[in-house]
Amino acid sequence: MENLIHCQSCGMPISEESHYGKNTDGSKNEDYCCHCYPAGAFTNPHETLDEMIESCIPFIVEDGIHAKDEESARALLTEFLPTLKRWKKA
Numbered sequence: 001m002e003n004l005i006h007c008q009s010c011g012m013p014i015s016e017e018s019h020y021g022k023n024t025d026g027s028k029n030e031d032y033c034c035h036c037y038p039a040g041a042f043t044n045p046h047e048t049l050d051e052m053i054e055s056c057i058p059f060i061v062e063d064g065i066h067a068k069d070e071e072s073a074r075a076l077l078t079e080f081l082p083t084l085k086r087w088k089k090a
Helices: 049-063 070-083
Strands: 020-022 028-033
Touching: 028 049
Parallel strands: none
Antiparallel strands: 020 028
16 A cells, blocks of 8 residues: 555554554554544454454445555555565564
């Protein structure tokens, strides 16, 4: 994906201050977006990588920039999301 800051959970581009997640003290979280990490914890802490991929597909297709259909969006996300901090294998 393009050379932007991305949420290290869902891959959403973080292009505005309001897109950043928040820590428990209300400060900006530099790694995660407002959807994944709104208040110091993951919205869905037990979500698997596969579940995240499936939940992100509609947004990638709707955006239409990186993928035009579910199959190509799934392929893109399957390649990209495992490189992010939340999903990298230690």
